[in-house]
Amino acid sequence: MPDTDNAFQAALDLILGLDPTLLGIVALSLQVSLGAVLVGALIGLPLGAALALWRFPGRGLVVTLLNAFMGLPPVVAGLLVYLLLSRAGPLGELGLLFTPTAMVIAQSLLVLPIIAALTRDHVRSLWDEYREQLHSFGVTRLRAMPSLLWDARFALMTVILAGFGRASAEVGAVLIVGGNIEGVTRVMTTAIALETSKGNLSLALGLGLVLLGLVALVNATAYLVGERARRKLG
Amino acid sequence: MPDTDNAFQAALDLILGLDPTLLGIVALSLQVSLGAVLVGALIGLPLGAALALWRFPGRGLVVTLLNAFMGLPPVVAGLLVYLLLSRAGPLGELGLLFTPTAMVIAQSLLVLPIIAALTRDHVRSLWDEYREQLHSFGVTRLRAMPSLLWDARFALMTVILAGFGRASAEVGAVLIVGGNIEGVTRVMTTAIALETSKGNLSLALGLGLVLLGLVALVNATAYLVGERARRKLG
Amino acid sequence: DERKEAHYIVLASTTSTENSGLFSAIIPPFTEATGISVRVVAVGTGQVFALSRRGDADALLVHDAAGEARLIDEGYASERAEIMYNDFVIVGPNQDPAGITTAKRATGAFARIAAAESPFVSRGDDSGTHRAERQLWQATGIAPQGEWYRVLGSGMGPTLNTAAAMGAYVFTDRATWAAFDNRQDLVLLFEGDEALFNQYASLLLLEERHPHLKHELAREWHRWLLSEEGQRAIADFEIAGQAVFTPNAQRGTDRSPGNQ
Amino acid sequence: MNDFCHPTTLLPTASPASQPLLRLEGLGFSHQGQTLLQAIDLSLAARGRTVILGPNGAGKSLLMRLAHGLLTPSCGHVRWATHESGRPLRQAMVFQRPVMLRRSALANLTYALAARGVPWRQRRGLAQAALTRFGLASLADRPARVLSGGEQQRLALARAWVLEPDVLFLDEPTSALDPASLRAVEDAVHAFHAQGSRIVMTSHDLNQARRLADDIVFLYEGHVIEHTPAREFFHAPSTQLARGFLSGDLLG
Amino acid sequence: MNDFCHPTTLLPTASPASQPLLRLEGLGFSHQGQTLLQAIDLSLAARGRTVILGPNGAGKSLLMRLAHGLLTPSCGHVRWATHESGRPLRQAMVFQRPVMLRRSALANLTYALAARGVPWRQRRGLAQAALTRFGLASLADRPARVLSGGEQQRLALARAWVLEPDVLFLDEPTSALDPASLRAVEDAVHAFHAQGSRIVMTSHDLNQARRLADDIVFLYEGHVIEHTPAREFFHAPSTQLARGFLSGDLLG
């Protein structure tokens, strides 16, 4: 596969070249994915915990739907946000279409179900263990939520990284609501798709390697921080 | 958002119409995603468990890379498989490109890291609890693996569903290695992308709703089976 | 600077135009001249029209005469001006199993492919290029079907990637082909028939429909494309030393006062 | 057997000092078709130390969890008296298998204090004092989950101690303790009692029951067989089952 | 303090019957800079019942886990004798806080049997017999994790029993048991011993130690203070610390 060899070459050139355009794209990619993960985690962690803690009629349905939304196609998420933000849509006035904000919104939709659904299982097994003790302390479920999320933080880190992976990998949603506008909303994945459609396979792969390296960097940071904290806990 | 109303209408029409073309697409979608999840789980579950059980130099690196590969862009996975299976590529002889098999291979690449990385945390917390007891029984790590995977099965179900979600939602990989050939490799997500690029937004959304419904059905089945088994365990 | 930031239009166009690299060549001189930047959203032809109808693009540049006419009929667009053309070509495996290089006309080439049942890949996405291909089949008098006729549902680039890997014939436009890298075994086999003419047009949207759009700026862009300067920029754009778009604005229809 | 059984609500009743502190009325608990506790009628007086005795699996822990409000009974009622002001009684429980939060020993205490609404500034001091009281001062910063069995049990006791409960449930609180700690904990129980805390505990150490109990509840297979003053129970048990239990012949 | 300390390997030595079964040589264990066990030199004879005594946190459980091979010592060696054939000795351990697999009580036993390589056909019968032996026959199908504290401890004992170990470690095996079960377990220990199993156990019940022990290891703050025959230890402890411990004055 000569193209893959060239891809490594291309990736190396891209990195060594320190091309300002590339740097801009990289920065925007990170900004959008991290923004989406932030939003997804801020809503998804409490939501997942709530579904683990409270029993109510229809919970099974909610859980099933949440799990199903892990399979929300990015294109569909993109379309929904597009229709919302389009001039003819209800939020058209805001003029958010084809901006990074729109991309963050669309990706949040993708990240949220993943974080919530996976959080639920971790909190559930911790809650199984803690429930009676916390009840005995007089801790309400609402006040137990932050404690459980905190005590499950090491496993939840992987959950959040899964959400980050989803955000940084997807192209369908950002393409539709961002438009892949050069210098404005072009991110790594849309650039990869563009180069692929130009038949620049090694450049596309090279960009893919750079993106993966970037994601790996974020993951490595999270891993090191997590392991250090874990070690302190014995 | 008139388009979204139309989307529900379109989804309804699609379902009620029982269009044989649509049925074929639905069947292929399920076949490919479930195939990828099967492959991903068969490799990912033991791999994740192994990473939880064994300590070896460089494990941190492997874990970080695995977590990072949760962010493998579908287009990149698709390109890699494309280059591998293309006639000029090393496995070109097999003639697998533009077949459902190629799509399963590409999606397995996407599903595998998710299942392995998330499995690792569940097995790890179970292993923390079981380790000394199993060692005392004389159970080797290798033989502990199936026991741990079995005892963590309820949480792992969600992990597998996350993998299934990823597979059924992505379009980048199947588009490249499948080619979205009508009647041969067209699946729901590629059909949605096609209708979007045709500007048939409500049909695209309708197809998206049908796909989500399908995924929800799979999830509901898994949920019901899981809850019944869990109830039996007290 | 700040003025520049707010001074932009969103231009909806097709992927084939974007992939060729045309915009990177002609937008900088336009921005230079007017201080207006252009944000290109490159999507499928149908999606271009959808964006325009919903008021999400300020200007559009497409190559689908029927779709353009409908947009005007429906009262979304106010003015259409032909800007340039390029041509479609037929690309296929080096060995040319159907022997189309010797065909006289495009219809003949298609007939030979159908007769030989050589693999042919169609975009199948209802884009301008796909419609042109369908029309050509119609002119040939053949309704292509069978194992050899593969209907995809992809953009031009992905379709070329697929054709390259399958070693199939494919109907494409010269610009995309010229800029395409992953040719593998494919070569240009047939070109030059009048029937392969591919006209691009710029449309202005109706102000009453979408008052919020930047009609003033869009008009400046539209006029610039028609102007001598714009036409020269298009003519100067080359891929690998080859001009791929031919400007053909009819100055007569350019009723633009004060542009010079 | 389960023919007349209503689910319940926890109903506080206004309580003159003479009224019982806790009344269990027709209490029953079943799980997945198995009846684990049945027809429990029991009144606990406002003061004193009650020890629940019975073989393994008799239902002692279940009974305490029901009374403490951790489980919902399948039938019958749990009625607690309240303070004169109407404020519910403060309860605390030391579990048979204490649950250690994934934090340091000290943080386990401050967490409980925070849950009880103790202001932030006071928590650390109170927690340190409780650790010292139970001989854990030097282990304050150690993660609670790596403490030895006995240390964990002492930490659980400290965690209950620090909450100054009106009612204290102790489920075999000294099972993992060394002789000196055992004595210290028994002293602490006396101290709780002296301060007016109501003690309800279980134990398998009959000598301990003899030393601590004012009255005995004897459970067997989910039924209350006897509820008598301690002296009477140990000297003249009124049932065959209790006699068997005391002599160590009664298998659960 | 930790000035001469090598990490270790588990080295089996060929053993004539007279040789000690287990030799701990300069054994030490530290964790994150804290020395938890230090300079342990100990030989256990081929037969007999050894009871390890000591206050909470002395290191009894750590010592047993090191000997059983669950932890890797920070320094020193653990040397086990082997069978004459060179086959290592079969060991089993009942943990202070037994770990119940997420399966039924019966499946917890068959799992252990499977791990020991017992053929599939025999497992169920052996497991049922062990459950019956420990009074758990009626609970065979109940999920192990909902069993009461005492039932779980009995299940853990049954799980060790069924493995017919050459060496059996018991970490406070009767702490949660009712009087009758306690007697049954002590009988079982005698039976193990009679069958030739080597018993190493801990207990905080000094009466139990008196009843069961052939020799006593007295641990204090990670050090072995005494290792003497039981009769000697209880009648004339040679150290001040042991005297304090026996009288219940020594706080851990």
Ligand SMILES: Nc1ncnc2c1ncn2[C@@H]1O[C@H](COP(=O)(O)OP(=O)(O)OP(=O)(O)O)[C@@H](O)[C@H]1O
């Ligand atoms: N969730 C449950 N599902 C099924 N059975 C249960 C459940 N919880 C408890 N049990 C059963 O109820 C019985 C009583 O349990 P409980 O823990 O109250 O016993 P106990 O008297 O405290 O015994 P011990 O002295 O061993 O602690 C036991 O046989 C136990 O197996």
Ligand SMILES: Nc1ncnc2c1ncn2[C@@H]1O[C@H](COP(=O)(O)OP(=O)(O)OP(=O)(O)O)[C@@H](O)[C@H]1O
């Ligand atoms: N992983 C660990 N990290 C830090 N300290 C530990 C760890 N494991 C055990 N310890 C400490 O080692 C000491 C000895 O623990 P061990 O469990 O051996 O005590 P023990 O003698 O069995 O006490 P008990 O009678 O309470 O069971 C305790 O103080 C405990 O806190």
Ligand SMILES: [Mg+2]
């Ligand atoms: Mg109990």
Ligand SMILES: [Mg+2]
């Ligand atoms: Mg211990």
